Amino acid sequence: MIRAYKYKMKPTSNQEAYFAKCFGCTRFVYNYALSEKIKAYTNEKKTLSFFDLCALVRASRKDNEHKWLNEVPALSLNYSLLNLNNAYNHFFRTKSGYPKYKSKKDRHDSVKFEPNSTRYDFKNYKVRIPKLGWVRLCMGRTFDVSAVKINSTTVSRDACGTYWCTVTIDDGNTVPPKVKVERGASIGIDVGISDFAVLSDGTRLPNMQFSERSQKQFARAQRCMARKQRDAKGTPASRRYERYRIKLARLHRAVENRRTDYLQKTSTMLVRQYDTICIEDLNVKGMMHNHNLAGSIASVSWSSFVRILEYKSEWYGVNLLKAGRFDPTSQTCSVCGYRNNGTKDLSVREWTCPECGTRHDRDINAAINIVNTAIERHFNKQSPAVTGITDADGADSESKTGTSSRICDYASDETSMQNVLK
Numbered sequence: 001m002i003r004a005y006k007y008k009m010k011p012t013s014n015q016e017a018y019f020a021k022c023f024g025c026t027r028f029v030y031n032y033a034l035s036e037k038i039k040a041y042t043n044e045k046k047t048l049s050f051f052d053l054c055a056l057v058r059a060s061r062k063d064n065e066h067k068w069l070n071e072v073p074a075l076s077l078n079y080s081l082l083n084l085n086n087a088y089n090h091f092f093r094t095k096s097g098y099p100k101y102k103s104k105k106d107r108h109d110s111v112k113f114e115p116n117s118t119r120y121d122f123k124n125y126k127v128r129i130p131k132l133g134w135v136r137l138c139m140g141r142t143f144d145v146s147a148v149k150i151n152s153t154t155v156s157r158d159a160c161g162t163y164w165c166t167v168t169i170d171d172g173n174t175v176p177p178k179v180k181v182e183r184g185a186s187i188g189i190d191v192g193i194s195d196f197a198v199l200s201d202g203t204r205l206p207n208m209q210f211s212e213r214s215q216k217q218f219a220r221a222q223r224c225m226a227r228k229q230r231d232a233k234g235t236p237a238s239r240r241y242e243r244y245r246i247k248l249a250r251l252h253r254a255v256e257n258r259r260t261d262y263l264q265k266t267s268t269m270l271v272r273q274y275d276t277i278c279i280e281d282l283n284v285k286g287m288m289h290n291h292n293l294a295g296s297i298a299s300v301s302w303s304s305f306v307r308i309l310e311y312k313s314e315w316y317g318v319n320l321l322k323a324g325r326f327d328p329t330s331q332t333c334s335v336c337g338y339r340n341n342g343t344k345d346l347s348v349r350e351w352t353c354p355e356c357g358t359r360h361d362r363d364i365n366a367a368i369n370i371v372n373t374a375i376e377r378h379f380n381k382q383s384p385a386v387t388g389i390t391d392a393d394g395a396d397s398e399s400k401t402g403t404s405s406r407i408c409d410y411a412s413d414e415t416s417m418q419n420v421l422k
């Protein structure tokens with residue numbers, strides 16, 4: 001199984017300078033390759049492949065003007081080209097999000113290092129970075145270095161100026177087989193805004209409103225920052241501006257950490273407790289078009305929750321089933337199947353079925369319907385109409401154009417990158 005570990009780093013100022021160089025070079029290579037690709041296409045209607053771009057960068061490393069590119073590992077530059085390649089593939093696949101130039105002002109930088117040139121020493125909590133040497137790490141959960149295969153190491157710097165080392169490993173374990181789907185050990189989850197999730201057994205998981213609870217602090221920090229001298233053309237930002245910028249970034253990070261913690265703990269609780277988890281196939285991007293709800297929807301982060309559930313259910317051998325996007329789960333009576341159109345109105349929290357007379361709580365009824373529909377679909381071997389959390393347009397265009405491999409004739413994975421380096 002592929003797993004990722006993330007450590008906070010403690011680089012010295014010299015080491016920070018080296019990483020700054022790496023970030024700068026990978027950003028330069030990315031932007032240079034993007035502009036060359038655009039130029040080649042507009043002038044000659046020619047598509048530069050990943051291999052063409054690697055050759056271009058290799059050539060520019062040799063000329064005098066770009067000598068400084070040699071100060072960082074060649075493979076890290078190729079990883080940057082691979083990122084561009086992936087960005088193009090994503091664009092062709094979803095027909096949205098044309099690759100953009102990377103800006104120095106983005107405040108999030110990263111550089112990837114080749115696995116064979118990095119080494120980990122967890123006795124002393126150190127990582128060896130190519131062309132630099134050993135860098136100290138903060139303590140964290142470790143893995144057995146001798147037993148696993150390291151896939152990659154990425155060093156990143158966030159908006160607060162903290163350095164992180166992310167390592168992905170293959171621990172050699174195989175994914176556990178999925179248990180048989182049974183109604184008894186299944187749970188349905190109806191996500192919402194007033195409650196983060198309502199389970200079909202009646203449990204309510206509260207919406208913790210992490211962003212909303214910090215609104216005042218955000219506003220104060222932003223107000224302070226707005227009064228300081230920010231960077232204009234030629235003049236750098238004042239030191240006070242920087243101080244408040246970091247303060248605000250830390251606030252955002254703290255909220256993010258709280259939210260991630262909650263999502264991780266909730267999802268672990270669910271995959272440990274149940275054999276089959278049924279969720280709704282949500283169109284989150286579509287819902288975000290509603291400006292009144294967009295903030296609250298972003299704050300509860302359903303997409304992240306589903307993404308976490310997807311990989312965790314693989315780890316634990318749990319079935320994750322989806323009810324269709326257009327299944328009327330909140331309108332149907334879970335007892336007799338009567339369809340009540342009156343519950344389309346979101347303010348109706350409780351209703352009584354005119355057919356069988358059952359009193360329903362809107363969310364619990366929906367959660368029960370989600371289990372029923374998802375399991376029924378599973379046994380009929382019907383996957384939901386649209387799978388995954390994508391916006392409807394993107395998913396449609398993918399199915400219409402058919403294959404992504406037809407459009408993208410160039411490398412899309414890391415093995416092809418290994419080939420080009422040989």
Ligand SMILES: [Zn+2]
Binds near residue numbers: 334338354356
């Ligand atoms: Zn009924």
